Amino acid sequence: MDMEDHKSAIDYNDKVISIKGLKKSFGDYHVLRGIDLDLYKKENLVVLGRSGTGKSVLIKIISGLLKADEGQVDVLGTDVTSITPRDLMELRRRIGFSFQNSALYDSMTVRKNLEFPLVRNQKNLRRKEIDEMVERVLEAVGLKQTINQMPSELSGGQRKRIGIARTLILRPEIMLYDEPTAGLDPITSMEINNLINRVQERFNTSSIIITHDLTCAKATGDRVAMLLDGQFQRQGTFDEVFASNDERVKQFYDYNFIN
Ligand SMILES: Nc1ncnc2c1ncn2[C@@H]1O[C@H](COP(=O)(O)OP(=O)(O)OP(=O)(O)O)[C@@H](O)[C@H]1O
Numbered sequence: 199m200d201m202e203d204h205k206s207a208i209d210y211n212d213k214v215i216s217i218k219g220l221k222k223s224f225g226d227y228h229v230l231r232g233i234d235l236d237l238y239k240k241e242n243l244v245v246l247g248r249s250g251t252g253k254s255v256l257i258k259i260i261s262g263l264l265k266a267d268e269g270q271v272d273v274l275g276t277d278v279t280s281i282t283p284r285d286l287m288e289l290r291r292r293i294g295f296s297f298q299n300s301a302l303y304d305s306m307t308v309r310k311n312l313e314f315p316l317v318r319n320q321k322n323l324r325r326k327e328i329d330e331m332v333e334r335v336l337e338a339v340g341l342k343q344t345i346n347q348m349p350s351e352l353s354g355g356q357r358k359r360i361g362i363a364r365t366l367i368l369r370p371e372i373m374l375y376d377e378p379t380a381g382l383d384p385i386t387s388m389e390i391n392n393l394i395n396r397v398q399e400r401f402n403t404s405s406i407i408i409t410h411d412l413t414c415a416k417a418t419g420d421r422v423a424m425l426l427d428g429q430f431q432r433q434g435t436f437d438e439v440f441a442s443n444d445e446r447v448k449q450f451y452d453y454n455f456i457n
Pocket residue numbers: 224229247248249250251252253254255256
């Protein structure tokens with residue numbers, strides 16, 4: 199990392215997400231049973247939880263794709279539980295999604311893939327501005343040399359990084375990463391973890407990182423929150439969360455630490 203890369207200070211006076219008493223059920227199944235969670239400006243928050251505990255449901259509620267049954271969900275100063283469709287669209291532009299299925303367009307070069315969201319969202323950009331923005335995000339993910347390549351010529355890790363670059367080009371204030379290291383080998387995973395941290399520093403983003411890769415959690419999380427039985431039972435630094443005698447926490451640690 200170069201000299202200008204240093205961890206930006208988290209601003210604990212600025213909550214970008216504030217969730218209180220969030221509940222969500224599907225029929226008789228109570229997935230989220232009273233969630234309280236804050237995300238601060240420039241913070242990386244890792245959400246841990248076993249498969250099926252409601253991590254994706256939580257992200258969908260934050261991004262307005264699912265409605266909460268109860269509770270308050272403030273995102274960038276707006277309550278998404280009572281938002282109009284138009285305001286929701288505006289809000290979504292300020293959020294970057296890095297999801298497992300956010301695939302690149304196979305028939306377009308890296309450059310075209312990166313231009314795509316820009317050209318669609320900001321109609322009046324000049325060629326020079328577009329080129330500069332593409333180069334800036336490519337540089338940020340360390341893949342300038344791939345600009346004219348096709349996605350099929352890239353490794354899985356490189357494709358993931360280009361996907362993150364494509365999200366960054368719209369300058370999101372919040373980044374949501376869903377299983378960012380799933381399916382990647384340990385070294386490639388480490389590169390993605392470093393990138394998540396670099397994005398936070400360079401772009402001053404606040405992030406929620408959903409994972410069950412504990413190496414990723416430890417490397418990226420300023421704070422870790424563990425979802426157990428529909429609630430965040432434990433929140434704190436990685437070490438604080440796992441310094442627990444709770445059998446469920448111990449079990450999670452034993453089965454998920456890949457290294
Ligand atoms: N639209 C829906 N309708 C009915 N049930 C749903 C719906 N969405 C999610 N669920 C249920 O809610 C529970 C939590 O799902 P969710 O996808 O949030 O889990 P997760 O923690 O993200 O798990 P994973 O790590 O496997 O992705 C699951 O039991 C799922 O079947």
